Amino acid sequence: MNHPGRVLILGCGPTGCGAAWRLEEAGHLDYRILEAADEPGGLARSVVDDAGFTWDLGGHVQYSHYRYYDHVLDEAVTDGWRHHERESWIWIDGRFVPYPLQYNLHRLDPDVCGHLLEGLRHAAGREGRGSEPRTLSQWIERTFGRPLAERFLLPYNAKVWGHPLDDMGWGWIGDRVAPPDLERVERNVREGKDDGGWGPNDTFRYPEHGGTGTIWRSIGARLGAGRVRLGSRVTSIDARRRTVRLESGEVEAYDTLISSTPLDLLARITAPLPSAVTAAARALRYSSVHVLGVGLRGGRPATMGTRCWIYFPERQSPYYRVTLFSNYSPHLVPEGDGVWSLMAEVCESPHRPVDAARLPTRTVESMKRDGLIGEAATIASLWHRRLERGYPTPTLARDRALEVIQPALEGLRIYARGRFGGWKYEVSNQDHSFMQGVELVDRLLRGTPEVTYPNPERANSGEFLAGDEEPPPDREPGRKDAP
Numbered sequence: 001m002n003h004p005g006r007v008l009i010l011g012c013g014p015t016g017c018g019a020a021w022r023l024e025e026a027g028h029l030d031y032r033i034l035e036a037a038d039e040p041g042g043l044a045r046s047v048v049d050d051a052g053f054t055w056d057l058g059g060h061v062q063y064s065h066y067r068y069y070d071h072v073l074d075e076a077v078t079d080g081w082r083h084h085e086r087e088s089w090i091w092i093d094g095r096f097v098p099y100p101l102q103y104n105l106h107r108l109d110p111d112v113c114g115h116l117l118e119g120l121r122h123a124a125g126r127e128g129r130g131s132e133p134r135t136l137s138q139w140i141e142r143t144f145g146r147p148l149a150e151r152f153l154l155p156y157n158a159k160v161w162g163h164p165l166d167d168m169g170w171g172w173i174g175d176r177v178a179p180p181d182l183e184r185v186e187r188n189v190r191e192g193k194d195d196g197g198w199g200p201n202d203t204f205r206y207p208e209h210g211g212t213g214t215i216w217r218s219i220g221a222r223l224g225a226g227r228v229r230l231g232s233r234v235t236s237i238d239a240r241r242r243t244v245r246l247e248s249g250e251v252e253a254y255d256t257l258i259s260s261t262p263l264d265l266l267a268r269i270t271a272p273l274p275s276a277v278t279a280a281a282r283a284l285r286y287s288s289v290h291v292l293g294v295g296l297r298g299g300r301p302a303t304m305g306t307r308c309w310i311y312f313p314e315r316q317s318p319y320y321r322v323t324l325f326s327n328y329s330p331h332l333v334p335e336g337d338g339v340w341s342l343m344a345e346v347c348e349s350p351h352r353p354v355d356a357a358r359l360p361t362r363t364v365e366s367m368k369r370d371g372l373i374g375e376a377a378t379i380a381s382l383w384h385r386r387l388e389r390g391y392p393t394p395t396l397a398r399d400r401a402l403e404v405i406q407p408a409l410e411g412l413r414i415y416a417r418g419r420f421g422g423w424k425y426e427v428s429n430q431d432h433s434f435m436q437g438v439e440l441v442d443r444l445l446r447g448t449p450e451v452t453y454p455n456p457e458r459a460n461s462g463e464f465l466a467g468d469e470e471p472p473p474d475r476e477p478g479r480k481d482a483p
């Protein structure tokens with residue numbers, strides 16, 4: 001076994017938890033986590049508002065690409081899971097259409113349906129001809145045809161990313177966007193059949209109690225006593241002396257540093273670094289997310305009973321997605337008749353400014369207009385949180401920037417991984433982030449090559465779901481596991 005010496009981990013989100021979990025498993029206990037916040041979880045935390053409603057920082061669900069991660073979750077959360085079949089919808093042309101749109105075109109007016117289908121046929125006919133698309137907008141248009149691109153995919157992606165789509169790559173898409181299987185599209189149109197079963201998250205699970213944050217609180221509590229220091233923000237890193245300075249003025253030494261701090265910030269607080277590295281870090285782009293939780297009493301439209309989330313591509317709705325949050329678990333809302341909750345996400349970026357003060361009122365008004373909230377509802381809570389870093393943008397310049405930054409940091413024994421630590425959106429969910437921590441420790445201790453960070457496609461292939469266990473036999477929507 002190699003010896004990484006004293007390991008400092010910056011951040012006790014999923015990435016830091018994964019690294020620490022694996023160090024504990026290997027018996028390498030000479031490590032410490034420094035976490036700025038007063039609880040573990042990072043962006044995967046949950047909070048309870050003053051009215052007793054629980055909120056995630058954006059709709060978080062568990063759909064894993066790794067058997068190992070599944071086992072850790074089973075061990076961490078022992079008071080029950082709810083298993084859901086994804087029921088996601090799109091609000092478009094004044095109606096709800098099941099997701100993905102291309103498999104449910106029959107729900108649109110016949111002339112619109114025909115036009116979109118024609119575009120898909122045209123795109124399929126051109127497949128394999130011409131040069132590879134370079135940008136996200138080119139990829140969308142060539143894959144889905146111009147009509148479907150203009151109607152849904154371009155406006156929706158512009159709304160989520162808040163960044164020009166012709167400055168974004170498409171290598172991140174992997175298993176995140178349903179490919180148009182023309183035969184299936186045509187069959188569904190012919191038979192007028194709803195078809196929502198697609199994708200890696202067509203089923204997912206959610207903790208019975210405490211929201212997503214319950215997972216990370218529990219994992220944090222299982223790490224060695226005294227090795228997790230909460231309320232400890234690192235403000236500077238001396239890469240020559242291998243020390244970090246905390247806000248409190250304390251200094252901690254390391255031999256190996258694992259960081260889940262956003263890479264642009266890491267480059268700002270680390271010295272000395274070559275100027276090419278700080279310049280490359282300045283080229284990274286991200287968008288912010290406003291999360292709006294609306295706690296309600298009464299007035300839940302009948303159609304909202306089993307839905308999970310709804311996408312909103314159109315301009316008039318401020319949000320790009322609304323989650324029917326209390327459908328994940330009834331314990332996310334305070335007890336009482338007819339209490340339920342909705343959670344909206346709104347992107348903000350330099351290209352898409354947001355009037356934050358007016359956003360809560362606009363959100364509720366729009367939810368009423370979009371048929372999400374019935375007349376009889378009263379608002380029991382209106383919770384608003386802005387996440388400065390929500391999405392790491394996969395710009396065309398990203399990979400070049402990472403190729404400059406990462407080898408330079410590793411030369412200093414600084415390993416940056418995770419959603420913003422590694423800045424690869426395609427492997428930035430909780431499972432990916434946790435496993436980036438695990439795999440990095442395996443590399444440091446045993447020399448085992450990492451997979452997830454250097455090879456996202458392989459990580460997302462399903463290869464790491466193979467294992468000794470069958471999936472749970474019964475996957476009825478909302479089924480409650482015996483604790």
Ligand SMILES: Cc1cc2nc3c(=O)[nH]c(=O)nc-3n(C[C@H](O)[C@H](O)[C@H](O)COP(=O)(O)OP(=O)(O)OC[C@H]3O[C@@H](n4cnc5c(N)ncnc54)[C@H](O)[C@@H]3O)c2cc1C
Pocket residue numbers: 010011012013014015016034035036037040041042043044057058059060061062063232233234235260261262289345387389390391417418419420421428429430431433
């Ligand atoms: C709107 C939204 C929806 C999402 N939905 C899903 C979903 O459905 N499913 C899913 O699996 N994932 C989802 N995610 C992604 C999930 O939140 C991330 O995968 C995960 O939180 C990334 O973990 P991380 O440890 O890399 O980073 P983070 O969660 O950002 O944790 C980093 C930690 O480092 C700490 N830190 C930063 N700088 C310092 C410093 N200088 N000193 C000390 N501590 C520091 C922070 O306080 C934080 O706790 C979603 C994210 C968003 C924003």
